[in-house]
Amino acid sequence: xxxxxxxxxxxxxxxxxxxxxxxxxxxxxxxxxxxxxxxxxxxxxxxxxxxxxxxxxxxxxxxxxxxxxxxxxxxxxxxxxxxxxxxxxxxxxxxxxxxxxxxxxxxxxxxxxxxxxxxxxxxxxxxxxxxxxxxxxxxxxxxxxxxxxxxxxxxxxxxxxxxxxxxxxxxxxxxxxxxxxxxxxxxxxxxxxxxxxxxxxxxxxxxxxxxxxxxxxxxxxxxxxxx
Amino acid sequence: xxxxxxxxxxxxxxxxxxxxxxxxxxxxxxxxxxxxxxxxxxxxxxxxxxxxxxxxxxxxxxxxxxxxxxxxxxxxxxxxxxxxxxxxxxxxxxxxxxxxxxxxxxxxxxxxxxxxxxxxxxxxxxxxxxxxxxxxxxxxxxxxxxxxxxxxxxxxxxxxxxxxxxxxxxxxxxxxxxxxxxxxxxxxxxxxxxxxxxxxxxxxxxxxxxxxxxxxxxxxxxxxxxxxxxxxxxxxxxxxxxxxxxxxxxxxxxxxxxxxxxxxxxxxxxxxxxxxxxxxxxxxxxxxxxxxxxxxxxxxxxxxxxxxxxxxxxxxx
Numbered sequence: 177x178x179x180x181x182x183x184x185x186x187x188x189x190x191x192x193x194x195x196x197x198x199x200x201x202x203x204x205x206x207x208x209x210x211x212x213x214x215x216x217x218x219x220x221x222x223x224x225x226x227x228x229x230x231x232x233x234x235x236x237x238x239x240x241x242x243x244x245x246x247x248x249x250x251x252x253x254x255x256x257x258x259x260x261x262x263x264x265x266x267x268x269x270x271x272x273x274x275x276x277x278x279x280x281x282x283x284x285x286x287x288x289x290x291x292x293x294x295x296x297x298x299x300x301x302x303x304x305x306x307x308x309x310x311x312x313x314x315x316x317x318x319x320x321x322x323x324x325x326x327x328x329x330x331x332x333x334x335x336x337x338x339x340x341x342x343x344x345x346x347x348x349x350x351x352x353x354x355x356x357x358x359x360x361x362x363x364x365x366x367x368x369x370x371x372x373x374x375x376x377x378x379x380x381x382x383x384x385x386x387x388x389x390x391x392x393x394x395x396x397x398x399x400x401x402x403x
Numbered sequence: 404x405x406x407x408x409x410x411x412x413x414x415x416x417x418x419x420x421x422x423x424x425x426x427x428x429x430x431x432x433x434x435x436x437x438x439x440x441x442x443x444x445x446x447x448x449x450x451x452x453x454x455x456x457x458x459x460x461x462x463x464x465x466x467x468x469x470x471x472x473x474x475x476x477x478x479x480x481x482x483x484x485x486x487x488x489x490x491x492x493x494x495x496x497x498x499x500x501x502x503x504x505x506x507x508x509x510x511x512x513x514x515x516x517x518x519x520x521x522x523x524x525x526x527x528x529x530x531x532x533x534x535x536x537x538x539x540x541x542x543x544x545x546x547x548x549x550x551x552x553x554x555x556x557x558x559x560x561x562x563x564x565x566x567x568x569x570x571x572x573x574x575x576x577x578x579x580x581x582x583x584x585x586x587x588x589x590x591x592x593x594x595x596x597x598x599x600x601x602x603x604x605x606x607x608x609x610x611x612x613x614x615x616x617x618x619x620x621x622x623x624x625x626x627x628x629x630x631x632x633x634x635x636x637x638x639x640x641x642x643x644x645x646x647x648x649x650x651x652x653x654x655x656x657x658x659x660x661x662x663x664x665x666x667x668x669x670x671x672x673x674x675x676x677x678x679x680x681x682x683x684x685x686x687x688x689x690x691x692x693x694x695x696x697x698x699x700x701x702x703x704x705x706x707x708x709x710x711x712x713x714x715x716x717x718x719x720x
Contacts, residue, residue, distance in 0.1 A: 202696070203693075203696040203697050205697045259697070262697055263660065266660075266663055266664055266667045266694065268694070268697065329660065330658065330659075330660050330698055331658070332658030332659055332660075333657050333658040333660055333661070333698040333699060334657070334658075334698065334699045334700065334703055335697075335698050335699060336658075401700065402696075402699070402700035402701075403700045403701070403702055
């Protein structure tokens, strides 16, 4: 299992690097989306997938992992909304620097919020994880619908197939985060003998793997389309 | 075409469009001028005859029209202001000025008769027998000569460069000998020399001139307006063609959204009827490139812009 986590981490590392690089080299509209995907690497994989990393047991690191994970889906959803508005109005504003600074500020503010409050215990971390996964699950569904609309608006452009790939990405993320939410809501991790847990667990791992591969692949494909 | 021999030239080849003719006519009057002003226009010819400062005759003639007096002055003023005419002023003797007047207002008995075909002797005999007053106008491509008659008797000759009626027929006869020479026979009815009115006394020449100037100004304004309308229409047409071309290319490279992007960036140029050119389009290309980067890569966008520039340069100016 540890080997699988390492492979996952590797895929997410590749996906994170590709998406971050993509955010730098392309139009402003991609910044929020690409930074959002990059944050998955920071928020989810670094603290969660690598048991060898120092500080894993630190509740602040874990709490920040969940918070950054939540910010990740919020930021990328915001990016897709911006893109959708652009396809409808052809209007777009803002700068990349503002996006980067905004993201760093929100992460900083979240850390400050954690530090001025009592040290997060297991229950707090569980609640944060549920909040994070809930956001991921429902925003993934919303994003699939939003991306479908974007796709219809730009279906004859060079970039349109890239959006079709994003729908696949969010389908994988839905499986990944949805199965985790299911486990948390029904506390299935305390009832591991149930088939529900087994299915959810493997769905979670498969979804996670497919999401990491599809995210990296999608950004590489987008990079090719936007050459 | 009014055929008159040139008298003693006072001024030649003046553009009457650059002269205040009301003032000029006034100066002729003050200077007790005797002679005629000849205005040649593409459409016709105007002649003003002065006798000792009195404007005794005005004539304006085209192929279809024969205007006299005030109508002739008015029309000449209007034509002069188009700037396409040529004004020549010739001095004559008092008697000759009158003769020219009677010649211009006389009745044409024969017109353009070829001298080789006409029996000139019998014509002269008939003039004498019928006691005709008038003029034989003999002309070739180069020269004109007039032979004046009064009461059937020859009065004298007038040819290019004369200021008075001459008694020698040399020049006149030499014109008759030139190849293709023709003759007009004009006769005058009665002798109205004493009753000739000064048109400048009875006509408001300054008023006619002011009206002509105002009409010309209005005409010019209308022409300018029409020209600017034409230019506007042509520019609008060019803008439309440019927009259609750009939309077509954007559709090919960026799809449907490309058409909308072009339309939007085109609107942003706020041309408002002004001319569309490369420098105006630079901003358009820049903005379109920026917005197109949301749906396509730089290489595709550059190719599209390149085609747009080529296509625009290929549009008719």
